[in-house]
Amino acid sequence: MGKKFLLLFANFGLMPFVLSIFTFIFMSTGLNDIMIASLLPLSIGGILAGFLVSNKRQQSGKFQGLFILYLLPLAYTAVLWAVFMLISGGFYGANSWLYYSMFHLALGPIYFFAMFSGEGRLFLWAPLAYELAFVTGVFLAGLINKVRPAFNKRQFLTVLTVFVVAMGTGVAVQWQRSQTALPSYGFKYxxxxxxxxxxxxxxxxxxxxxxxxxxxxxxxxxxxxxxxxxxxxxxxxxxxxxxxxxxxxxxxxxxxxxxxxxxxxxxxxxxxxxxxxxxxxxxxxxxxxxxxxxxxxxxxxxxxxxxxEAFVFFVNPSNKVVSLKVSEIQSIYSGKIKNWSEVGGKNKRIIAFQRPKNSGSQTLLEKIMGDTPIMKPLKEDVPEGMGGIIEQVADYRNYDNSIGFSFRVFATGMKENPDIKLLAIDGVEPNPENIASSKYPFTASxxxxxxxxxxxxxxxxxxxxxxxxxxxxxxxxxxxxxxxx
Missing domain, CATH: 3.40.190.10 (Periplasmic binding protein-like II)
Structure with missing residues (x-):
């Protein structure tokens, strides 16, 4: 048991730590893509380590039972990642990922860069890249030596099941978050x-x-x-x-x-x-x-x-919806209406963008909604300089199933976008005449x-x-x- 522990420590502790140092070297040479700078040495080093470690043992016949041992780190990483995905809700900017990194101390240098640059994907892909590469190296050695790894099928199925279930759990959390979170977008002035x-x-x-x-x-x-x-x-x-x-x-x-x-x-x-x-x-x-x-x-x-001024709602020009009732606006932004087909549009999920709390336009949306609760806004993960990433309300994206809101002057003048279409409300268009007479229902001062x-x-x-x-x-x-x- 002691020898197996030392084997794991050497191959999945010391070796990844040494390889992760190369991230510093690659970054100092001007390679600014942290994913490449991290995964390249881990992948190449993992294959070499797996090949060299198992090659000698396979030739000497001392490889019995080691294949399952080399698969355990994969299951460990998958379970750990799934647990912290559940804890953080899939948000890589959460403080809980600092504790996650403590369970993978060997990759500390890489996690430092991950938190520094906001590249949260490395929490999973850094250890996974090395561990998968190591197992690949083991297989390559077996092919060359014509040695089929012997293992207990029950143990293999147990480890495989744990890995698949854990990865599935993490992916499910990530998918669920993708329904309410978008990648960082656009330039901030x-x-x-x-x-x-x-x-x-x-x-x-x-x-x-x-x-x-x-x-x-x-x-x-x-x-x-x-x-x-x-x-x-x-x-x-x-x-x-x-x-x-x-x-x-x-x-x-x-x-x-x-x-x-x-x-x-x-x-x-x-x-x-x-x-x-x-x-x-x-x-x-x-x-x-x-x-x-x-x-x-x-x-x-x-x-x-x-x-x-008019408080306006807008959609992509390809959306055949041209007018919405006040009650339909309320239902969309409360989450009751989720598909454009419910208001005369295509059979597509409605992506309803909002603005940050206490902004002028969000305040007017709250006024329109009255006592109807507003659903949680779409979020995005935004790089925050030296401190990793923060989560903020996502800016409007002109997808063909999106709806957003703003003030007419901003939407049609300051940030004029020919690819948006202003919606009429209760059949009344937000034109100057209707605003001056307050006929347009969302007229604001x-x-x-x-x-x-x-x-x-x-x-x-x-x-x-x-x-x-x-x-x-x-x-x-x-x-x-x-x-x-």
Missing amino acids: GGGYSSTDLTPYEITNPDNKLPKLTAPPAFTIKNPSEMPILDGAEAAFPVYSAFANATYENIKVMGESSEVVSFTNTIYAYERLLSGEVDIYFGAVPSKEQQEMAKAAGKELVMTPIGK LYAITLKDNPKPTIKPFLEWMQGPQGQEIVERIGYIKAVE
């Missing part, structure tokens, strides 16, 4: 806050496409210390950037030296408003949680409507939100200017509907 390129709307960009007033501004702010600091939702960025561009004197110079016009998206911008870092927040109505945050901070919000106790003297006249003719001219030219006719 604005330090990771934005999902589209906002450069065309930045005040420091000499070629920006911000609308210019047809007459000199009726309101200006000359003193930099009196310029309100602006932040808000992604869809509102062109509006408040244009406001500052029109009224802040020497704004291009100011924008290069200080961040008077910033963008950190709805969630962070709102928090910055409450903390006093920002003077005016631009976006849709705050969520219940955000309103509670204001109450807890002892802050009273002043909500100034500056424009009207765009607000400039301030704190009542903010002492900055320019805030009140600035808000009044936004609701005046020039402010409304900018709102309309950006693509929103005037709040004040």
Whole structure:
């Protein structure tokens, strides 16, 4: 028994550790694909180790009973992987995988890279690559030596059954997760806050496409210390950037030296408003949680409507569905309706995308849903720099069975996509006429939100200017509907 343990330790402990060191060597030579850098030495080394170790024993006739022993690590890896897949729910960014690596210390160097780069697949494929390669080497030696490995069939079937059941369990967890999780997708702009390129709307960009007033501004702010600091939702960025561009004197110079016009998206911008870092927040109505945050901070919000907008749902143009009822939207996002055939479409599963909690668009979805619970959103695993991977709400993908939502200006202007089709709601299309009259059921207001106790003297006249003719001219030219006719 002691000799067999030493044999396992040498071939499945020390040898994989030595081979895993080559990952460092390959990575230091500029090979940036961690999967290749890890699996290549393990596979080649595993075949050589299996061949050399068994070749001599087969020739001397001392191979009896060792074949089953060499299969045990495969079963061990499969069971271990299945257990931790169940614990983590298949999410490789979970802390539990740190404990998993402790049961495979020999591959510690590779797991370090796996956690560092977010390549969770190596938790399974690193040990499996070596163990399968080792068994392959054993078979190659047997073929050359013309030796058929003798083994107990019952033991073989037991090990094989354990391996198959364990792998099946892990794969089942992975498949189940694939129904609600997608791979990382797309490029993030604005330090990771934005999902589209906002450069065309930045005040420091000499070629920006911000609308210019047809007459000199009726309101200006000359003193930099009196310029309100602006932040808000992604869809509102062109509006408040244009406001500052029109009224802040020497704004291009100011924008290069200080961040008077910033963008950190709805969630962070709102928090910055409450903390006093920002003077005016631009976006849709705050969520219940955000309103509670204001109450807890002892802050009273002043909500100034500056424009009207449509909250729209969209699908791939190949989808023959052109309109949905409000009740059907509620059923889709609660998970009650799961197939497009239930609403007049093809027999395909509905992939319903959402937005992060407390974002402006998700808040409006919650308002539409009322007391109907929203199903869990699709997730994606995203590389997080030096810390492995995180799990976040998946961005919209224009699959032919997808449905997503956003604000009309963002979906058709800022992030214009000719391959999406806006849906009518209860037969009413989200066009400017229906938004202006509020005939479209999901008409929303765009607000400039301030704190009542903010002492900055320019805030009140600035808000009044936004609701005046020039402010409304900018709102309309950006693509929103005037709040004040």
